[in-house]
Structure formats: structure tokens, C-alpha cells
Amino acid sequence: MTDETPLTEQLQHRVDGGVAWLTLNRPEAHNAITPDQRDRMIDLLKAASDDLAVRAVVITATGKGFCTGADLRASRPPAPKPEGAPERVAGDVARMIRDGAQRLVASILDCEKPVVAAVNGTAAGIGAHIALACDLVLAAESAKFVEVFVRRGLVPDGGGAYLLPWLVGVQKVKELLFFGDSVSAADAAAMGLVNRVVPDDELATTAAEWAGRLAAGPTRSIALSKWLVNRSLESDRAGAFGDEALAQDLNMTTHDANEGVRSFVERRDPDYRGW
Numbered sequence: 370m371t372d373e374t375p376l377t378e379q380l381q382h383r384v385d386g387g388v389a390w391l392t393l394n395r396p397e398a399h400n401a402i403t404p405d406q407r408d409r410m411i412d413l414l415k416a417a418s419d420d421l422a423v424r425a426v427v428i429t430a431t432g433k434g435f436c437t438g439a440d441l442r443a444s445r446p447p448a449p450k451p452e453g454a455p456e457r458v459a460g461d462v463a464r465m466i467r468d469g470a471q472r473l474v475a476s477i478l479d480c481e482k483p484v485v486a487a488v489n490g491t492a493a494g495i496g497a498h499i500a501l502a503c504d505l506v507l508a509a510e511s512a513k514f515v516e517v518f519v520r521r522g523l524v525p526d527g528g529g530a531y532l533l534p535w536l537v538g539v540q541k542v543k544e545l546l547f548f549g550d551s552v553s554a555a556d557a558a559a560m561g562l563v564n565r566v567v568p569d570d571e572l573a574t575t576a577a578e579w580a581g582r583l584a585a586g587p588t589r590s591i592a593l594s595k596w597l598v599n600r601s602l603e604s605d606r607a608g609a610f611g612d613e614a615l616a617q618d619l620n621m622t623t624h625d626a627n628e629g630v631r632s633f634v635e636r637r638d639p640d641y642r643g644w
Contacts, residue, residue: 380406382413387424387584387643388577389417389482396432399491401440402499407469411476418481424643425583426480427576428503429487436496438517439470470495470527477502478599481592483583487576488512488554489569498527501536501562504595507576508554509569514562519549535602536561587625588643 381392391413393400402410410428417423430436447461477484477499486503493515500506500514516533518525525546533542537560545552557563567575583591593616601609620626625641632639 376405376409379403380409380413384420384423386581387422388580389413389420389423389426391426391428393428393430393436395440396430396434398440399434399437400430400432400496401434401437401443402495403440403443404445404469405443407473411473414476414480414484418479421643423482424586424588425580426482426484427487427580428477428484428499429573429576430489433490433511434496435486435488435490435492435512436499437491438494438496466526470498474498474502474528474532481595482588483591483595485576485580485583487572488514488563489572491515491551493517495527498525498529498532501532502528505579506563507572507579508557508563508566509572510554510566511569512554512557512566514552514554514557516545516549519547585641587623587629587639587641589623590620590625590629593620 379393379395381390381394383390391410393402393406395401395403395406414426417426447456450456450458473495483505484503486500486506488500488506488508490509490511491513492500493513494517497514497516516525516529518529530542530546533545537545541560544550552560552562554563554566558566565575597609597612597616600612604612624644625639628641629639
């Protein structure tokens with residue numbers, strides 16, 4: 370696969386049974402992500418939020434790497450500058466991070482459908498943060514997670530120092546960031562970064578099973594639950610309780626909430642529609 374390969378092949382997209390599959394497909398580059406792939410993923414996640422036919426999302430990859438970070442060889446040229454201006458001015462790097470890695474991670478956190486990461490191989494740098502921003506993380510036994518930034522003398526981007534303390538203790542976060550050691554899938558699960566580790570040849574099947582269960586569920590209820598959990602990490606008790614009351618009120622206007630109650634009273638399985 371070359372740089373001339375269509376973007377639709379470099380980041381594949383299909384919808385099957387209410388599940389949108391986003392598959393990074395540059396295995397020769399271990400799925401280091403390009404700016405074009407990043408922007409397409411952001412657009413597809415927004416489209417998944419908007420599309421009532423999509424009720425869950427899976428992010429995965431081909432080959433042996435899930436995503437080994439940003440592909441620096443594919444970086445975009447800087448905007449033109451006036452004659453005599455320095456190559457880099459204050460604000461350039463911050464703008465690049467905001468418009469790039471941070472925007473990608475935010476698109477996963479803000480997606481109104483549950484997002485499952487199916488980590489098939491090494492997830493390093495922004496690749497690790499793509500996975501950790503997902504609502505549920507499945508990892509193949511051969512998968513690894515690496516906070517690679519310190520190895521290059523860099524500071525974590527893509528919200529890494531924001532996401533990691535949600536999942537593990539501060540001391541462990543510092544260990545991961547300060548040393549940049551490779552973490553096996555089993556160790557990642559033990560420390561709470563991963564929901565489940567499965568044999569490599571069962572990853573796609575397990576991801577399809579989990580996503581299918583999510584797609585058959587009460588989509589708006591799940592979206593509001595995701596919103597509540599994400600908000601709770603930044604709220605005090607009064608704010609969290611206020612958000613909970615609002616979510617309850619909004620949810621009780623949905624078909625699925627009323628169907629869930631009716632099915633319980635009628636002693637039958639619910640038929641959730643996603644709205």
C-alpha cells in the first residue's frame with residue numbers, strides 16, 4: 370500500500386447490523402496515522418453520532434499494529450508565512466495539537482454511540498490514546514501499549530495525561546509516562562486499561578459480539594450514561610446529581626425507555642429501536 374492508495378482504503382468504513390466499523394489499513398506502516406486518516410476518522414465518528422441506523426462503533430486495524438502513533442512523514446506543510454517570519458512562531462505547536470490529536474480523541478469521547486476499541490497489535494503514542502478514549506477496550510493477547518513520548522524527549526499529546534488518571538492511579542500514570550515501557554495486554558488489563566484480553570484469532574469475533582449487544586440496546590440510554598460518566602470525572606456532587614436528573618428526564622422521553630418499562634411489566638424481552 371502506497372501514499373497513492375485511496376483514503377477510503379487507508380481507513381476503511383462499513384456499517385453492518387447497526388455497527389460502524391472503522392479499520393486503519395496501513396499495515397506496512399504499523400498503522401501510524403496520517404492527518405488525512407485522522408480527519409476522516411473524526412468525520413466518520415461525527416457521522417455515526419448523527420446516523421440513527423448506527424448504534425455502536427468499533428475501531429480496529431489490520432496487520433500487527435493497531436496504531437503506532439502519528440506518521441510524521443505524512444505531516445502537512447505549514448501555512449505560508451510573510452517574508453522574514455521565523456519557521457515556527459508562538460502558538461503554532463499548540464494549534465497543531467488542538468486541531469490534530471486532541472480533536473481526534475475528543476471525537477471519540479464525544480461520539481453519541483458507544484465506541485469499542487479492538488486492539489490487534491501495538492498501540493503507541495496517539496494510538497494508545499485512541500484506544501483508551503474508547504468506551505470499551507478489547508485487546509488481543511499480542512497487543513502492547515506504549516506511552517512512547519518520553520523515548521523521543523516529548524510530552525504526551527492527544528489527552529494522554531488527561532485520560533490515564535481516569536483509568537489508573539497517579540503513581541502508575543507517572544511510571545508509564547516517565548519510562549515509556551511497553552505494557553503487555555495482560556498487564557494492561559490488570560491495571561485497568563483494558564476490559565478484556567482475548568486470543569488473537571478471537572478478537573474480531575468478540576468485538577462483533579460486544580458491538581452487536583450494544584447495537585441491540587437502548588441507544589439513547591447508553592449515550593446518556595456515557596455522558597454522565599464522562600462528566601462525573603470533572604464534576605462535584607451537586608453538578609453530578611444535576612446532570613443525573615437531567616439525563617433521567619431526557620431519557621424518559623425516548624421510545625426505548627418506555628419500551629423497557631412496558632416489556633418488564635408485560636414480562637417479555639424489550640424491542641429497542643435506538644431512539
